Amino acid sequence: MIRKRTLLAATLCVSAVALSGTFASGKDRLVELFDKIIHSNSSRELSEGQKIFRYDTFGSEAFWGGKLRIHDAIKGEKNGGVGPGVSPRTALSVGLKVDVDSLSKDVLDAIAQGKVDLDDPNTSLLLLKEDAIIGLKGFFNQNGQLSSVGIQCAFCHSTVDNSFAPGLGHRLDGWPNRDLNVGAIVNLSPDLSVVNDLLGVDDATTRKVILDWGPGKFDAELFLDGKAYRPDGKTAATLIPPAFGLAGVNLHTYTGWGSVTYWNAFVANLEMHGQGNFFDPRLDDPVKFPIAARAKMGHTQSSNDQITSKLAALHYYQLSIPAPAAPTNSYDQIMAGRGQLLFNEKAKCATCHTPPLYTEPGWDMHKGEEIGIDEFQALRSPDERYRTTPLKGLWAHAKGGYYHDGRFADLPAVVDHYNNHFSLGLLDNEKADLVEFLKSL
16 A cells, blocks of 8 residues: 555556656747747837838828918918929028938939939929928829828937938938928918917917027927917027936926826927827916917817827837947047046936936936026926936037036036036136036936
């Protein structure tokens, strides 16, 4: 009996071991299969997100074409529109960029040989047909006539490397277009009544306000609070920010507001005027956001939602865009090495701009008094604070200055500001070293 029990126990042990091996093997196969699913999903989201970022209008053509009639201004009266039309030279002068990878070889060769008339609005129509004007999508009817236009994320947050000619080159996704004069482009509209009615002002006032923005600036809050100018009389518009280097960064925009995907939904619905759904009850505040509250912007709904289903992939792609590395010949490496030590120690920059994120992990927000500036722009946001700006890729958006409104013309001015505000006691040579390190990020 004892022998039989021993044999039975041994058999059960062997069976258990075998089953355990089978279970482990099955589990390994499940893990391997799910790993493949993750990688496949990653590739799909990245590819889809890039397409959305570059080419999706979210149905905004209903506003830019249907209401503002920008397409009529582009094609001009000779092509059934209004006015003289918009030539490529004019388009380039207001900061629009041309993607050479979208152009056929014949068109590129003709441009290179000077055979393309850059003063002819018909050339602009040709560029639109080839989807070559970054951020601007033309819609053509069956007769080949331009019938509407819409805008894309790349309108503000992409530029080109100018490899073919100034304003013509390969795309640089995520780089802010600091040449783009949004106000001048909107001013092309022959009918701004929808904007005038929203702001509650006359046409001349609207046009003056948007033209005062200037190149590289846009005022997203204007359509929420109606504050067109700062207390000092300067435009309340802020610099177009980069959309790169945001992986690991908590909040988006100069004054926070929300995450990257929150701001994507905000912009697609309320600024690009796409067709979708957006919810933010903070915009119901009639004191802080009188225009948004009156228009119920925090409760935007569309039966033809062309935005929500695209937010996940768009978010994924945007977080995949790294900050561009500084060219090695653009800064002094020895000075930058000394500057890094100062950044982490005496200058105390790393206290807030924590490497390697170069912003604070967590809630990266501060009152204006903490950083030595006024509260105007902060007070236009829900949390009434400024975000600690991520510093990677500073060199790629130097045009227009630094801080949200470009108040500091260059990095030495930024360093001087903090040296004075925090009484750091940096010597001139130390400030120079610190600037070289900032240029290297």
